[in-house]
Amino acid sequence: MNQTAPSRLPLYDATAEAASGVVIERYSTSFGLASRLLTKHTREHIRNVYALVRVADEVVDGPATEAGLDHELARTVLDELESDTERAIALGFSVNPVVHAFARTARVTGFGPELTRPFFASMRMDLDRTEHDQESFDRYVYGSAEVVGLMCLRAFVYRAGRPTFDDAVLVDGARALGAAFQKVNFLRDLHADFEVLGRSYFPGVDLRTFDEATKDRLVADVQADLDRAATTVRLLPADARNAVGLAHALFQELNDRIAVTPAHRLITTRVRVPNPVKARLAAQVLAGRAPLRSHATHHRTGGTA
Known part of the structure; x- marks a missing residue:
């Protein structure tokens, strides 16, 4: 009798959610404080949104440059992040935990490239x-x-x-x-x-x-x-x-x-x-x-x- 192996996706989902939670707690005391007033499910979605926004912002606002990336390489990294985000929204999975958590929120709450594309376009403006x-x-x-x-x-x-x-x-x-x-x-x-x-x-x-x-x-x-x-x-x-x-x-x-x-x-x-x-x-x-x-x-x- 064949037994189906237990799903590992819930563990990965939870790990991705936790990673996004760390981002908001480390980067913003104000948003971290406000998010604590939300119910658990809503709080997780808001943290998932914030985490991806913060990671993209770091590509154009200093850490990437400090790591040795010039503007063109930073643009390539940003393009790859956007592509990974759209693919994850479509497929429901990314190897990047922050992207994975964000895509899960996008799929559950009902938004997609109509909101993510203007966001990444603005991030590119910081490079130009x-x-x-x-x-x-x-x-x-x-x-x-x-x-x-x-x-x-x-x-x-x-x-x-x-x-x-x-x-x-x-x-x-x-x-x-x-x-x-x-x-x-x-x-x-x-x-x-x-x-x-x-x-x-x-x-x-x-x-x-x-x-x-x-x-x-x-x-x-x-x-x-x-x-x-x-x-x-x-x-x-x-x-x-x-x-x-x-x-x-x-x-x-x-x-x-x-x-x-x-x-x-x-x-x-x-x-x-x-x-x-x-x-x-x-x-x-x-x-x-x-x-x-x-x-x-x-x-x-x-x-x-």
Whole structure:
């Protein structure tokens, strides 16, 4: 009598999921903290998305170069990562655990190349461009951040029986929140992007003439995205509401701190949210005492980051 050998795929799936979890815990305390508020299944999907995004980002943002790859070889590695990702989504397997976990999430939650291709196109822009005009900036932010918000949205809603969910309001909110996260990070990393990587993301912004008026304009643009996103958080499934609310609160806090940091300090200092403040915001969200606020007109002068 023949006996079927036990499947080894669940072990590989679990190992790949664990690898992605390590990536988010090591690279981002903010997203790691917010993801803990999700249910187990949703948390795994969000970590899987984040891990692949982070690995691709490392190909173009320093580690690959430090390992000895020139731009052309980095491009080849990025192309191979994209090919492996699409193949894994189609077949359900990759020898790269991070890609395997991401593909599992894509297959379960219902997205594919319509979101991954814009993402990888933006990553390639980091190898090709050092400055952006408005058109290329918008395209970059969409591919590098807004589509990531859409991937996360699929993970939030698929268990409600809507794997192809396309509600315009939630889609707009997911894109807005992704854009806000990306633009805040650009503001935090002005010095590193310009001096270390030789990049200037914001169209027409020159760090040599960076002033309060420029900073205030960029902060207001981020705030507009945060305000758009705030109107949709309450529409998310219950298990995602607190996690996304905390992520929103953390980046709202960052934008507020950037707003009160003098322009001359912002180009030399990376603004952070201290861990005790993160813990306080998390406690407020869990207690239902952290309303999603509009800070569009909130500015204080003379403050410190």
